[in-house]
Amino acid sequence: MRFLVFLARRLLHSVFVLLGLSILVFLIARVMPGDPARMALGPRAPDWAVEKFRESLHLDKPLYTQYYYWIRGALHGDFGKSIFTRRDVTTDIKEFFPATLELMLLCGAIMSSLGIFLGVASARYANRWPDNVVRVISYMGVVTPAFVFAILFLLLFGYVLDILPTAGRLSPSITRPPTITGLITLDSLIAGNFAAFFDAVKHLLMPAFALALGPMAQEARITRSSMTENLQRDFIALERSQAIPERKIMSKYLMKLSLIPTVSVLALDFAAQLGWAFLVELIFNWPGISRYGINVMLRKDLNAIVAVIMVIGLMFLIVNIIVDILVAWLDPRIRLGAERSK
Amino acid sequence: MNRSPRRTLARRWEGAKKGWYKFSRNPLSVIGAAAVLLILFLLAFAPYVAPYPEHAGSFVNFREARQPPSWKHPFGTDTVGRDVLSRIFFAFRFSMAMGVVVLSLTVPVGVTLGLLAGYKKGTWIDTVIMRTTDIFVSVPPLVLALAVCSVLTPSVFNAMMAVSLMWWPWYCRLVYGIASSLRNEFFVQSAQVTGAGSPHVLFKEILPNCYAPILTKMSLDMAWVILIGSALSFVGLGAQPPTPDLGTMVADGGRYMPDQWWMTVFPAFAIMFVVLGFNLLGDGIRDMLAVEEV
Numbered sequence A: 001m002r003f004l005v006f007l008a009r010r011l012l013h014s015v016f017v018l019l020g021l022s023i024l025v026f027l028i029a030r031v032m033p034g035d036p037a038r039m040a041l042g043p044r045a046p047d048w049a050v051e052k053f054r055e056s057l058h059l060d061k062p063l064y065t066q067y068y069y070w071i072r073g074a075l076h077g078d079f080g081k082s083i084f085t086r087r088d089v090t091t092d093i094k095e096f097f098p099a100t101l102e103l104m105l106l107c108g109a110i111m112s113s114l115g116i117f118l119g120v121a122s123a124r125y126a127n128r129w130p131d132n133v134v135r136v137i138s139y140m141g142v143v144t145p146a147f148v149f150a151i152l153f154l155l156l157f158g159y160v161l162d163i164l165p166t167a168g169r170l171s172p173s174i175t176r177p178p179t180i181t182g183l184i185t186l187d188s189l190i191a192g193n194f195a196a197f198f199d200a201v202k203h204l205l206m207p208a209f210a211l212a213l214g215p216m217a218q219e220a221r222i223t224r225s226s227m228t229e230n231l232q233r234d235f236i237a238l239e240r241s242q243a244i245p246e247r248k249i250m251s252k253y254l255m256k257l258s259l260i261p262t263v264s265v266l267a268l269d270f271a272a273q274l275g276w277a278f279l280v281e282l283i284f285n286w287p288g289i290s291r292y293g294i295n296v297m298l299r300k301d302l303n304a305i306v307a308v309i310m311v312i313g314l315m316f317l318i319v320n321i322i323v324d325i326l327v328a329w330l331d332p333r334i335r336l337g338a339e340r341s342k
Numbered sequence B: 001m002n003r004s005p006r007r008t009l010a011r012r013w014e015g016a017k018k019g020w021y022k023f024s025r026n027p028l029s030v031i032g033a034a035a036v037l038l039i040l041f042l043l044a045f046a047p048y049v050a051p052y053p054e055h056a057g058s059f060v061n062f063r064e065a066r067q068p069p070s071w072k073h074p075f076g077t078d079t080v081g082r083d084v085l086s087r088i089f090f091a092f093r094f095s096m097a098m099g100v101v102v103l104s105l106t107v108p109v110g111v112t113l114g115l116l117a118g119y120k121k122g123t124w125i126d127t128v129i130m131r132t133t134d135i136f137v138s139v140p141p142l143v144l145a146l147a148v149c150s151v152l153t154p155s156v157f158n159a160m161m162a163v164s165l166m167w168w169p170w171y172c173r174l175v176y177g178i179a180s181s182l183r184n185e186f187f188v189q190s191a192q193v194t195g196a197g198s199p200h201v202l203f204k205e206i207l208p209n210c211y212a213p214i215l216t217k218m219s220l221d222m223a224w225v226i227l228i229g230s231a232l233s234f235v236g237l238g239a240q241p242p243t244p245d246l247g248t249m250v251a252d253g254g255r256y257m258p259d260q261w262w263m264t265v266f267p268a269f270a271i272m273f274v275v276l277g278f279n280l281l282g283d284g285i286r287d288m289l290a291v292e293e294v
Helices: A004-032 A036-041 A046-058 A063-077 A090-126 A129-142 A148-160 A184-191 A192-229 A233-239 A246-283 A287-297 A302-330 B006-025 B025-044 B082-121 B124-136 B143-149 B154-182 B185-192 B199-236 B247-252 B264-288
Strands: none
Touching: A004 A063, A004 A302, A004 B124, A004 B143, A036 A046, A036 A063, A063 A302, A063 B006, A090 A129, A090 A148, A090 A192, A090 A246, A090 A287, A090 A302, A090 B124, A129 A192, A129 B264, A148 A192, A148 B247, A148 B264, A184 A192, A192 A246, A192 B264, A233 A246, A246 A287, A246 A302, A246 B143, A287 A302, A287 B143, A287 B199, A302 B143, B006 B025, B006 B264, B025 B082, B082 B154, B082 B199, B082 B247, B082 B264, B124 B154, B143 B154, B143 B199, B154 B199, B185 B199, B199 B247, B199 B264, B247 B264
């Protein structure tokens, strides 16, 4: 019951943050020097057309009225038209979003599973060779930005070894399975088209690893330090004195407790990767919402910029809520409301 | 109480010696400090140490274009014949300027707001400031910085402003945590009952307790700000040609992969070197000042 209250508060807070974000982004888009109507129509459009266009966008009204019209549209799923693609922004986002989702899901899976695995391994063999290997890997991972990983992978696996495709989601020779979820890997499995599935996975590997390696290193470091710290606790000594096997101590008593900081940092890192995805998608020509975002930003396509940021913000909030639920499951102090009484 | 200037100086010297001892226990911290010093040296004396200082600007020499690494050009040359190594030295200047400007703009603002919100915890001031930071951190800083840059004219200055706008909430949150836990301590209360005003309590009583975490976070953040700056340039929304910038060089060279790999790989390594240096230095400072987590 307390957990439901906690969740409700969390959701309410998210709605508030999203609303605040919309005001912030709206202001950023409107303080721009220059006339959006003129930019949309180009320098050679006649003045009367620009004037009419401006009225149709409510740009002649005061800011708060403009915001009212915009948020009313946004709540109905209407973010206006994109100058870049000349289509509804909502249509664009529906088309590009699944590619980013597919990429981020794999990235999240890689960074959490590998990160935790490496962290546990180095805590288990603390100060022996596996620990040192993991330490070097973590330092490399932490200091290398995702776009540098992307470039180096592209060079190594894409060109020198020539074993992975360098751009896009599918090879041109493969027919795309019918769109059901928009995630090509899932769609091709549903259609039973394994050639398309393996091709899609091959395309996913480089961008997903480029995004995942940095946070993976971070997770490994945090998992290691929280596990070695908790190993010093009294209850572990007690369990050891009762001759409970080391493996069981590790998996049953130590693991859950030690993963709390890892999972909390996971959310922050995953969110940061949503930002780096902008560069990685550009490098691999990945037709996702981030590459779309860069394209519309370079063209000052305001409606689309605002919508992309709102979608990223929404994704970020959802990840945060999921992580909060996970942490609450791992940590009874939060689940049972001890946090609130502090 | 004897507070003669000579004695405080001697005490400080002792403190510095102890600090250096702790810092130098970890070889990685020393490596980090050395890397940062090397970068500072290279950028300060770039016109003298760079083999071809004139290549920093819009120099063109097509006869030497696209040369692979050699003794003459250790990191090769780019598409118009400029020495990549020389340009990397000059690019350090813009990276470092980015970090210094952004942090010197955002740290005072973030710290002041954080102190205020923490000290006035539970009041409307706290609510307004902290809920505003919630909004700013609800999107990755790179994405908002990209958006701000995109609506302005792309330039180094605007990139700095955009990143600064996104960076203050992190300092605000860091200081908020400390300030709100210290506000009921005796030393704060004793200042209050002797009639000290809020500015005195905030800046003379509470702020000195925040120096260590702030300093640690700043040295770690240098790396991230430089990274975000190079990311902005990479996309074309930061430094504009012919300004040498690591992000721009990686992006421009990327078009000529894999045949002319040196144009992009060496600037990419340079970025890693800068980030590694500041990270190791930051970790060392954290251990030296015994800061828990920032």
